[in-house]
Amino acid sequence: MSLVPPGDWNPQGVADLEPRAWEALRQTAQSILVTAGAGAGKTEFLAQKATYLLQTGLCPAPKRILAISFKRDAASNLAERVTKRCPPKQARRFTSYTFDSFAKGLVDRFRAAIPEPYCPPAGYHIVTPRRQDYADFLDTYNFQGVNAQQIEREIARVRLPVANSGSELQRAVAEYWRAQYNDYGQVSLSFPMLNRLVELLIRENPYILKALRLTYPVVFLDEFQDTTFAQFQLLRTAFGGSEAIFTAVGDDKQRIMVWAGAMPDAFAQFERQFGAQRISLISNWRSHEELVRIQHVIANRIDPTVEQPEARAVRLVDGDVAAIWEFANEDEESDCLAQWIYREVQAGNIEPHDVAILVRMRADEVEGKLSPAFNARSLRLRNVARNVGDIAIQDLLGEELTQVLLRLMRLGVAERSPENWNAALRDLQFLEAIDPSDEARQRRLQERLQVFVREIRRTLRRLEPIPDSATPSARAALDFIGAQVLRRAFPSYQRQPDFDRVWNGFVLLLRECLAHAETWSDALDDFEGLGQVALMTIHKSKSLEFHTMIFYGLDNQTWWSLTPDRTEELNSFFVAFTRAKQRAFFTLCIERGQPVIWIENLLAPAGVRRVHF
DNA sequence: TGCCAAATGGTGGGC
DNA sequence: CCATTTGGCA
Numbered sequence: 001m002s003l004v005p006p007g008d009w010n011p012q013g014v015a016d017l018e019p020r021a022w023e024a025l026r027q028t029a030q031s032i033l034v035t036a037g038a039g040a041g042k043t044e045f046l047a048q049k050a051t052y053l054l055q056t057g058l059c060p061a062p063k064r065i066l067a068i069s070f071k072r073d074a075a076s077n078l079a080e081r082v083t084k085r086c087p088p089k090q091a092r093r094f095t096s097y098t099f100d101s102f103a104k105g106l107v108d109r110f111r112a113a114i115p116e117p118y119c120p121p122a123g124y125h126i127v128t129p130r131r132q133d134y135a136d137f138l139d140t141y142n143f144q145g146v147n148a149q150q151i152e153r154e155i156a157r158v159r160l161p162v163a164n165s166g167s168e169l170q171r172a173v174a175e176y177w178r179a180q181y182n183d184y185g186q187v188s189l190s191f192p193m194l195n196r197l198v199e200l201l202i203r204e205n206p207y208i209l210k211a212l213r214l215t216y217p218v219v220f221l222d223e224f225q226d227t228t229f230a231q232f233q234l235l236r237t238a239f240g241g242s243e244a245i246f247t248a249v250g251d252d253k254q255r256i257m258v259w260a261g262a263m264p265d266a267f268a269q270f271e272r273q274f275g276a277q278r279i280s281l282i283s284n285w286r287s288h289e290e291l292v293r294i295q296h297v298i299a300n301r302i303d304p305t306v307e308q309p310e311a312r313a314v315r316l317v318d319g320d321v322a323a324i325w326e327f328a329n330e331d332e333e334s335d336c337l338a339q340w341i342y343r344e345v346q347a348g349n350i351e352p353h354d355v356a357i358l359v360r361m362r363a364d365e366v367e368g369k370l371s372p373a374f375n376a377r378s379l380r381l382r383n384v385a386r387n388v389g390d391i392a393i394q395d396l397l398g399e400e401l402t403q404v405l406l407r408l409m410r411l412g413v414a415e416r417s418p419e420n421w422n423a424a425l426r427d428l429q430f431l432e433a434i435d436p437s438d439e440a441r442q443r444r445l446q447e448r449l450q451v452f453v454r455e456i457r458r459t460l461r462r463l464e465p466i467p468d469s470a471t472p473s474a475r476a477a478l479d480f481i482g483a484q485v486l487r488r489a490f491p492s493y494q495r496q497p498d499f500d501r502v503w504n505g506f507v508l509l510l511r512e513c514l515a516h517a518e519t520w521s522d523a524l525d526d527f528e529g530l531g532q533v534a535l536m537t538i539h540k541s542k543s544l545e546f547h548t549m550i551f552y553g554l555d556n557q558t559w560w561s562l563t564p565d566r567t568e569e570l571n572s573f574f575v576a577f578t579r580a581k582q583r584a585f586f587t588l589c590i591e592r593g594q595p596v597i598w599i600e601n602l603l604a605p606a607g608v609r610r611v612h613f
Numbered sequence: 614t615g616c617c618a619a620a621t622g623g624t625g626g627g628c
Numbered sequence: 629c630c631a632t633t634t635g636g637c638a
């Protein structure tokens with residue numbers, strides 16, 4: 001395969017990159033920290049840099065790029081973009097993991113090399129302890145001076161081996177490890193524990209360390225502002241002092257996970273310990289100029305040294321693009337909100353799914369307050385954080401199982417849908433690992449799909465669009481693929497309970513949608529959230545974007561901790577605001593609480609006014 | 614059981 | 629920060 005000289009390389013699949021992105025892309029001699037604000041295209045930048053390194057041979061075979069993200073969808077999204085931009089042979093050398101899958105992979109591969117007494121048996125179990133579990137442990141083993149949050153945090157901080165002496169906290173951690181290995185009839189490990197095991201393994205085993213460093217001379221880190229102490233320490237043990245070149249990407253103005261264990265100063269530590277150069281991207285491809293100007297006022301308050309971003313999106317709406325809406329009471333608030341969205345939809349300005357309602361906390365409470373007013377106007381509000389069975393709707397929609405089955409079912413209702421047909425064919429090719437150049441097998445695949453489409457059409461005509469049809473219809477799609485094939489193809493479905501969780505969620509949500517729908521087509525639209533206003537917390541909205549964003553409750557009761565000295569809260573406010581592509585509104589209800597005056601004062605000079613509804 | 618004080622949860626994610 | 633739960637004690 002011929003390589004492209006670095007000087008001749010062009011971005012793949014996009015017109016061009018901003019000058020700062022070019023600079024960050026070509027910097028391959030030194031670790032860099034790419035500060036990419038809201039809408040700067042972080043993932044695309046990483047995909048382009050990977051493509052550059054692979055296509056030019058700057059990352060030559062058999063060396064690989066290791067990309068580490070936090071969430072599964074971020075990791076798979078990045079991998080997918082690189083696959084689209086590179087020839088398969090090169091794309092295969094791009095390894096995209098989540099932090100935890102990277103750690104678990106190493107534990108599983110080199111388990112036997114983990115020093116005693118920490119070497120886990122092959123059949124260890126993964127557990128996800130909640131606060132209460134830690135509290136129960138502390139109670140059972142009589143550690144009275146330690147609380148659940150302390151021990152949770154300490155487990156992710158302490159290096160192994162941990163001595164059963166010293167402070168009560170340290171003894172509690174030592175006892176916790178012992179108990180997880182010995183007291184429950186099976187060895188139960190949490191993700192932070194897996195992380196600590198890997199850290200121990202590579203610290204103590206020079207061969208594995210060397211192999212890791214030889215394999216991955218290039219390391220990408222996504223959403224770096226949310227790195228935890230344990231993750232940072234693992235990176236240091238794995239790559240500190242090696243030749244590895246890091247490209248870390250993130251935005252410390254969007255750091256909203258410190259309360260859950262993210263490092264408060266990951267950027268500064270990274271610059272210091274890895275000698276990283278900082279490069280800031282300044283384009284904002286998401287929001288138009290007026291919104292970007294307001295965003296910058298908030299950004300400037302978070303970090304006075306921040307550069308003014310350049311808006312690259314076009315304004316498409318008339319009227320206010322940002323305002324604080326004030327209501328006398330909550331009933332009026334719900335009613336006006338529903339009314340406003342209804343009118344916008346009627347006027348043809350937006351579809352319901354272009355709007356998101358964001359809340360600080362307690363999405364289900366807000367759902368209860370808003371739903372009646374929405375229903376009264378035949379608008380549907382969907383709380384995407386709500387669970388169907390054991391999975392949140394938002395997570396369910398991103399699952400591979402959902403995507404694959406939904407496409408097949410779409411083929412059963414649409415008259416002609418080349419888009420779904422091609423997508424379904426691609427799914428099958430992948431699931432059955434068929435070589436695209438094997439024309440005979442391709443043809444057989446097309447024939448099989450054709451037969452299936454005829455069958456599923458018959459099935460859906462025979463089954464009425466009622467809740468009880470959910471199971472048989474979904475089952476028909478699943479049986480065509482074969483549950484075993486699906487589970488083999490996606491590692492996350494290999495454990496039966498994980499597969500069942502997603503499958504049950506799929507059927508449950510389909511049931512719900514069929515309860516409201518007139519036709520199969522409507523039900524599938526409902527399933528995907530078409531025609532529905534999404535309701536979610538700020539934390540869940542991160543990395544998403546919406547035409548119009550409405551923040552529910554800018555009062556000091558809902559947002560009790562939004563004070564000038566609580567930076568993380570201001571970051572949350574910033575994250576919420578920057579989700580908007582075209583418009584951002586905030587609701588205020590005097591019945592619920594007083595306005596957050598300092599935020600109003602901050603935004604007023606940028607033209608954000610309080611409007612009495 | 615009733616009363617008052619103290620503690621706690623709320624915002625999340627990973628195989 | 630505030631609503632709710634838990635804990636201690638009579």
